Amino acid sequence: MDSPLSSVVLAQIGPIPITQAVVTTWAIMALLGVGSFLLTRQLALRPSRWQAALELVVATLDSQIVQTSGARPAPYRAFIGTLFLFILVANWSSLVPGIEPPTAQRETDAALALLVFLSVIWFGVRGDGVGGYLRSFAAPNPVMIPLNILQSLTRVFSMFVRLFGNVMSGVFVIGIVASLAGLLVPIPLMALDLLTGLVQAYIFAILAMVFITSTVEDGQFETKEPLSSPIKKDP
């Protein structure tokens, strides 16, 4: 039984080892990128079948963003949606025989969590300015500054460990059962793994959204209208 913490090196480019997770990640990125380019090339007012399906996905993402944070979805749709779709496809890539999901490796999850950490800073600075972002650490009062700084690091770390642990444990358990019991026995576990993958992708995206909007709201002056005012439809 291979250690779940090790990764398979496929090739070596100079000093950089190319692992299987990297190849799978780039394949997923190419799939999502080329797929969305091809599908959005001919958008029409009267949607085709594919366009209707895509609009359904985008509308669902928007409604989830609005329901969880109360913010206008437009500034966050791209980042949160891409995060969700990438993690979902990565988690479900274990369905293809011989492919291990890249999210079952530490590096991918650490990179995703780092993205969330940076995007909290980015959206915080963009929403409230540098002063507003720094002020968000002093919410609700300045006594909380050390705790808020600590929290901004630990919550990202916990997102990393949560995604890694869930996906990796699914792959690991399936590996153990397959080595013990043979071909068809792990199928119910794989079905459970699909559900776990969906829920984890959803939770990762939602938590990123919650962290971003809480930072943006904390950085605002009290006199400003809160973000959670009645949602306006996007133009």
Place this chain on the structure above:
Amino acid sequence: MDYLAITSIFCAAFAVSFGAIGPALAEGRAVAAAMDAIARQPEAANTISRTLFVGLAMIETTAIYCLVIALLLLFANPLLA
């Protein structure tokens, strides 16, 4: 006898077994409360189950932490290197 290895294996087993008790009880209570809420107010089932799933995954994380610690002890133990 390699006491470090034996201790590591026992600690990994303890981490998973005791680490699973708390989340199991907590998830049971959470699901029971959600069922109760859905039975009282079936029209809110969507919101309740969405929140339930997020909550369950958060609770489950504590057990996953224990699993990660156990796997670290078994596969990436710095003491046994």
